[in-house]
Amino acid sequence: MRSVFLAGAMLLAGAGAVVGGVAGAQAPATLAPAAAASSFGHYQPPKTYTSQIKQSFYVRMRDGTRLAVTVARPAVDGKPVEGRFPVIWHHTLSATQEAADGTGPRAAGFRSIPGLTDYGYVVVQVARRGNGQSFGTMRGYHERNEDADAYEMIDWLADQPWSNGIVGQYGCSNTGDAAVHAMTGGNPHLKAVFAGCFSWNKYDAMRRGGIFAQWGTGPTRSIEQDMAITPIEGDENKALLRKAAEEHQRATPLFELWKSLPYRDSWAPSVQSNFWAEGSASSYAQQMRRSGTALYVVGGWRDELRDQGLITFLNIPGTHILIGDWLHCQNDGFGLVEEAHRFFDRHLKGIDTGIDRDAPIHYFTVGTGEWRSATQWPLPQAAQTIFNITPKGLETGVAKPAPFKTSFPVDYTITCPEGGSGSTVQPCHLAGKGLSLSGKPLTAPVEVTGHGLADVWISAETPDANLFLLLEDVAPDGNIKVVTEGRLKASLRKLDKAPWALPGLPWHRAYAEDEQLLKPGEPVRLQFDLMPTSYVWAKGHKIQFTFTGSDHRERARNGNAQPAAITLISNAAHPSSVSLPIVKP
CATH class of the missing domain: 3.40.50.1820 (Alpha/Beta hydrolase fold, catalytic domain)
Known part of the structure; x- marks a missing residue:
């Protein structure tokens, strides 16, 4: 193995960038026949060297x-x-x-x-x-x-x-x-x-x-x-x-x-x-x-x-x-x-x-x-289906859902033992932490592919609040799996037009001047997306949303955003729902 290590003021190998063309440079050749089968994820032409x-x-x-x-x-x-x-x-x-x-x-x-x-x-x-x-x-x-x-x-x-x-x-x-x-x-x-x-x-x-x-x-x-x-x-x-x-x-x-x-x-x-x-x-x-x-x-x-x-x-x-x-x-x-x-x-x-x-x-x-x-995203066959938040849990196709108002405590000491460490850290469902709302057991499998959209009203007694939303799969035996998540700081809820293309998602400019602090007990509307997924709920399982005011991954919390409780509201004046991109069978 040849060493080309050079130190101090000595000339380094190849030092000094060459701007423009280089001698002997070649453009990719006109498409030549493939040397081997070329299917997705299985491209294995013969080795030239060993x-x-x-x-x-x-x-x-x-x-x-x-x-x-x-x-x-x-x-x-x-x-x-x-x-x-x-x-x-x-x-x-x-x-x-x-x-x-x-x-x-x-x-x-x-x-x-x-x-x-x-x-x-x-x-x-x-x-x-x-x-x-x-x-x-x-x-x-x-x-x-x-x-x-x-x-x-x-x-x-x-x-x-x-x-x-x-x-x-x-x-x-x-x-x-x-x-x-x-x-x-x-x-x-x-x-x-x-x-x-x-x-x-x-x-x-x-x-x-x-x-x-x-x-x-x-x-x-x-x-x-x-x-x-x-x-x-x-x-x-x-x-x-x-x-x-x-x-x-x-x-x-x-x-x-x-x-x-x-x-x-x-x-x-x-x-x-x-x-x-x-x-x-x-x-x-x-x-x-x-x-x-x-x-x-x-x-x-x-x-x-x-x-x-x-x-x-x-x-x-x-x-x-x-x-x-x-x-x-x-x-x-x-x-x-x-x-x-x-x-x-x-x-x-x-x-x-x-x-x-x-x-x-x-x-x-x-x-x-x-x-x-x-060929495109979002998938054209994935239609956003609205899940209304009601006293009975999640309901679809309801013209005038019954009024709903529930407060849930926020626990800032939670850990997530099954969340892993390092780059594998994930959110997890913790029983009794936050507010969970589920629908009825599914009569047939349901596929969600794309980004969920939250449109909910909350209030708190503090100048700010962090709202986290977990989309979950509840099995018949009660086991709960977190599928994906979304979040929004209430004070940065102001919507704006994104300077780049988005797949139909709400966007928050989040400049300092956009901050809108909460007033005690006054409802505010939060619109945010859930990170995308492609997941199928099996027959007999339930779709569930869990709202929390904290997350085990939070770092350097802001004191303004630490309410003792958050109130989730849904009524005629403040309709709360979450929509999911459900793929038609």
């Missing part, structure tokens, strides 16, 4: 910051294959694929994409500035310095002797965000991005409904954690790793940054930016569309960011999207690498893999065991 060779080193950016890079190349007999190949890269948290980098040790998932060297690709890991073995300080989360680094790195990758100038990128979670942000620069070498579980708009993802109740706040590591990772070749004594780790500590902690930004237009003195806007891909939608870069989105029905991928699909024409019954960045039972390979072969090698003839949406319907496809 081994790879890696080398790690630093590349110096425009401002002198050194980024750590690991290059994996196809090899034969322990030597890298000569020639130029398409390059796939990962703008990640370390150059050595550590377990804490965001994609985790998931078999056959994003972590396995470096194995595509067997099919004639060079695969590169780049630690983002302020992370892993790289130098620099992370300023926020997906800030424009990172995006400039991505543009420069793509130029560098296109200009290497083992590159044909055609570049793809992949990532999931924080690295999925990084991959989508790379599109905003419009680098002509970047032809395709395969990204999972990322945010379209940072505020809507991280402060959903105006409430800080997420399972994570991005990468934050101590010096000891940084020092535990594998150093770049030539730095076995970790002297440079130590210097890099010390630079990382100058970053603003992401928890503190996000806590300081309660409104969509909040200014962050720590990074001198309206950071929700700076760090959101949605702010650069026009640049993404102009880039011409092909995009494939991966999501999961049990991931907190599942709506973000579908919104991206609506705003970036030509996008493909895949959603399974998965948690964050998981792909249990599905050939994710095969699908990424099929996508990259089409856009980086010009091979007809059949993907252009596929419907752009593939989704798994929980309760059927089936993958389904669609």
Whole structure:
């Protein structure tokens, strides 16, 4: 394994971005016949190579910051294959694929994409500035310095002797965000991005409904954690790793940054930016569309960011999207690498893999065991069905439901033992916590595919309140499963027109000037969406909604939004309901 580690003022391998065309660069060829069967999730052409060779080193950016890079190349007999190949890269948290980098040790998932060297690709890991073995300080989360680094790195990758100038990128979670942000620069070498579980708009993802109740706040590591990772070749004594780790500590902690930004237009003195806007891909939608870069989105029905991928699909024409019954960045039972390979072969090698003839949406319907496809979202066959809130529970088709008014206490000490930890944290039903309303046992299976919509009236004795809504499946034996969720901070209930396409959802601008505090006992109308799902309730089961005023994932609660109780109201003047997109049989 050859080391190209260079330090100090010595020249770094390939340093200095080349702007414009590169010698030997090639556009994807006219579509050639596929080398093997090319069905969805089962693309497996024969391997061209059976081994790879890696080398790690630093590349110096425009401002002198050194980024750590690991290059994996196809090899034969322990030597890298000569020639130029398409390059796939990962703008990640370390150059050595550590377990804490965001994609985790998931078999056959994003972590396995470096194995595509067997099919004639060079695969590169780049630690983002302020992370892993790289130098620099992370300023926020997906800030424009990172995006400039991505543009420069793509130029560098296109200009290497083992590159044909055609570049793809992949990532999931924080690295999925990084991959989508790379599109905003419009680098002509970047032809395709395969990204999972990322945010379209940072505020809507991280402060959903105006409430800080997420399972994570991005990468934050101590010096000891940084020092535990594998150093770049030539730095076995970790002297440079130590210097890099010390630079990382100058970053603003992401928890503190996000806590300081309660409104969509909040200014962050720590990074001198309206950071929700700076760090959101949605702010650069026009640049993404102009880039011409092909995009494939991966999501999961049990991931907190599942709506973000579908919104991206609506705003970036030509996008493909895949959603399974998965948690964050998981792909249990599905050939994710095969699908990424099929996508990259089409856009980086010009091979007809059949993907252009596929419907752009593939989704798994929980309760059927089936993958389904669609050409548009929301599904035209999914009609919103209104469930009125009444003293008898949930009722559909009722012209004038009976008046309803019930207060429920709010418990701020709850935990969710079955909710898991880390990226698997989910909401859970806790008996006696909140207010549960269910319908009658179903006489036939019911499929809900899409976004539920809540339109409810509440009151409280405090200036604010956080309302959480769980959509649940109640089995005949009383077992309750949370299917999806929605939430809204009452003071940020004002509706506005979204600056991007949405699938028929209410949108809250949530600027500081939009705040409308509650008056004791006065009803206010809250309209918000539930995150999307595709789920079938079996015959004999019940559809249930549970309203609560707290969530075990809440962090840095606002004292104004901590009422002892919340009152849910439904009458002729204040009709409360929740609608679900029920698919016709």
